[in-house]
Amino acid sequence: MQEPTIPEDEVARQRDLDQLNIVDTPADPQIDALLRLAQRLFQARTVLVTLLDGDRQWFKGRRGMSLAETPRKISFCAHAIQDEAIMEVPDARLDPRFRDNPLVQGEPYIRFYAGIPLHGPDGYRVGTFCVIDGSPRQLSDEQRQSMRDFARLIDGQFNIQQLRLSLQGLQRELKDARRRALLDPLTQLWNREGLQQMLPGYVRSAQREELLVGFIYADLDRFKAINDDLGHGVGDEVLIEVGQRLSAAIRPQDLAIRLGGEEFGVLALVSSHDQLAVIAERIRQAIRSDRVAIEEHRLQVTISLGTAVMHADDVDEGGELIDLADQALYCAKQAGRDCVMRG
Structure with a gap:
C-alpha cells in the first residue's frame, strides 16, 4: 500500500480547515440531502463528504457508510487532495497504490473510487466529495461534470454552516476534542453530555425571548427486531438514516440528540405546546414517509x-x-406506537 504524501502546504491547509470550524459538528441536513441526490444520480453504494484533519479522515456527511472516520494513512481521499482534478480509480485491486489497502482487502471492499477536492475559505484543499462502489466502473463525461457541480455546492454549504455555527456560539463554547466528546459518533448528533452542555444557553435564550423550553423524547418502534433479524450493521444504518431524517425535519435552531440506543431527543424553544407538537408530528411523518433502503432491504420504520x-x-x-x-413517550407506546403524545 502506498501511503499518501503530506502536502507541502499542510500547515496552511490545516489552518484553513480549522477556520471552517465544522469538524466534529452535528450532521448538516443540506449536505445529507445533497448526498442522497448524489447516491441516486451516480447509482453508487457510497457517497461521502470527507475532511482530512490531522492524522484522520473524518466524514462530514455519508451515505452507505457506517464508519465515522478512518486513519488518514489508508484514506483514498488523502491522495485525491494532492491535485484539483478528479481522482478516479476504476478498480482498486489493480491500482498499486490501493490493492493491498485494508479498505480494499476488507470492509467496505472498495473497488471503484472517484474523488474531487473541497475547499476552505482561503482555497486550500481540505477534503473531498467522493463516490465509492463495490464493483469496478468508470465515470462518464456527464458524471464528471456532476461531480464538479456537487463539489461547488458543498463548498458553498461549508460556508453557510460556518456562519450558522458562529451565530449559535458553538465556535466559542465548544472546541476540538471537547466538541468531539459531545457528539454521537454513529449518527453525528449531539449526545446526552452535549445536551447538558447546550441546555443552559437555550434556557437563557428562552428567558430573554420569553419562550417555553420544549423537549421531544422519541423512540424507534420495534427496533430490536431489526437488529435481531438483520444484524447490528443494518441496525446502525437505520439509526444513521433516522438521525438524518430527524435533523431535516426540525428547525435550524433546534437541537437534535441521540440519547442512546434507539432513543432520540429534540430540544426546542417554542411559544406554545402546540408548536412543539407540530415539530414532533413533522418528525414522525419524516421517519415513516419512505422505507429505509439498506442493501437489498426496504424497511418500514x-x-x-x-x-x-x-x-x-x-x-x-x-x-x-x-x-x-x-x-x-410511554403513553405513545401504550397507545399503539407511531404517534405523538403530550406530557
Missing part, C-alpha cells in the same frame, strides 16, 4: 414521540422536563 414544555425559570438541569417527555 416508525417512531413514537412524547413532548413536554416548561417555563425557562423552572427548567434547572432539565431532568424534570426530560422525564415529563419520557412519560408522554
